[in-house]
Amino acid sequence: MEAIxxxxxxxxxxxxxQEVGLQGITVIEAKGxxxxxxxxxLYRGAxxxxxxxxxxxxxxxxxxETVDGAIEAIRKAAQTGRIGDGKI
Numbered sequence: 001m002e003a004i005x006x007x008x009x010x011x012x013x014x015x016x017x018q019e020v021g022l023q024g025i026t027v028i029e030a031k032g033x034x035x036x037x038x039x040x041x042l043y044r045g046a047x048x049x050x051x052x053x054x055x056x057x058x059x060x061x062x063x064x065e066t067v068d069g070a071i072e073a074i075r076k077a078a079q080t081g082r083i084g085d086g087k088i
Contacts, residue, residue: 001070003058004030005078005086010056016077017060020069026059034084053084 005013010027017025031052040049062070071088079085 001060001062001067001088003060003074003078003086003088004032004055005058005074006080006084007054007056009078009080010058012077013058013074016073017070020066020073022060022062022066022070024061028057028059030055030057034087055086 003013007029014025032055033051033053040047058074060070074088
């Protein structure tokens, strides 16, 4: 199972997965964008567009019978209610 989440939600997702009995995860730093697109920043007086936003890809191996619990744990822990929460 793969989930793309916001980096600041990683600890919450890790704890949620441990609570449902999953111990091993792989975490990969990533960049991407979806509906939230990028954003504009100002650096040394110059404006520039940041197209890709920092994300974290979490990979977990789960048995068929624990998939639903793992999905729900990730969904609850990673959700902020804002655009760009990620994908499972």
